[in-house]
Amino acid sequence: MKKIIIISALASLICAGNVVAQEAKSEKQANNAVKFRQSIFQLVRSNMGPLGGMAKGQIPFNEQTMEVNGQRIEQLGLMIEDYFALDTTPIDVKTGAKDSIWKNRDDFNSKAMDMVKAAQALQLVAKNKDESNYRKAIGAVGATCKACHDDYKKD
Ligand code: HEC
Numbered sequence: 811m812k813k814i815i816i817i818s819a820l821a822s823l824i825c826a827g828n829v830v831a832q833e834a835k836s837e838k839q840a841n842n843a844v845k846f847r848q849s850i851f852q853l854v855r856s857n858m859g860p861l862g863g864m865a866k867g868q869i870p871f872n873e874q875t876m877e878v879n880g881q882r883i884e885q886l887g888l889m890i891e892d893y894f895a896l897d898t899t900p901i902d903v904k905t906g907a908k909d910s911i912w913k914n915r916d917d918f919n920s921k922a923m924d925m926v927k928a929a930q931a932l933q934l935v936a937k938n939k940d941e942s943n944y945r946k947a948i949g950a951v952g953a954t955c956k957a958c959h960d961d962y963k964k965d
Pocket residue numbers: 844847848849851852854855858883890904905906907908918919921922925951952954955956958959962963
């Protein structure tokens with residue numbers, strides 16, 4: 811019996827990975843969480859910038875940048891669930907995040923995965939030098955920003 815309890819406790823630890831949903835207990839903890847998650851999006855923005863420039867025809871398409879930045883956006887996207895695991899709504903923090911995120915975690919996380927998948931697709935398009943789809947693949951990444959912001963980011 812004891813063994814079973816230990817094994818199932820271990821299994822739940824492994825399955826949960828780093829993502830443990832919790833409520834913020836202090837102002838310091840909540841403010842740090844906001845800083846960290848905003849940092850992720852600042853890096854996402856930094857990597858999206860040149861891609862947007864390419865899609866708009868302001869700078870030439872560059873496959874290497876598309877691959878590298880696509881990979882970074884993929885990796886940053888994979889961090890979103892973790893960095894939003896802490897529900898900061900019990901504390902009065904200055905944030906662009908809507909409270910509804912923590913009532914709709916599954917939907918929010920799936921919108922983060924949409925960004926991951928679009929960033930993966932962009933890398934593939936660049937790797938294959940599939941030029942006719944460059945603009946579309948970048949646009950698809952951009953669409954995932956808007957889809958999430960429309961629902962979960964304050965204006
Ligand atoms: C899964 C949802 C989601 C996706 C996908 C997403 N964002 Fe956001 N973004 C947010 C939320 C929520 C905030 C507000 C965070 C906060 O203030 O606590 C935010 C904030 C930001 C900010 C402001 C950060 C700051 O310092 O205040 C920028 C810039 C940004 N996002 C850019 C992007 C770009 C570019 C993309 C797409 C390539 C993107 N985001 C995709 C949810 C998302």
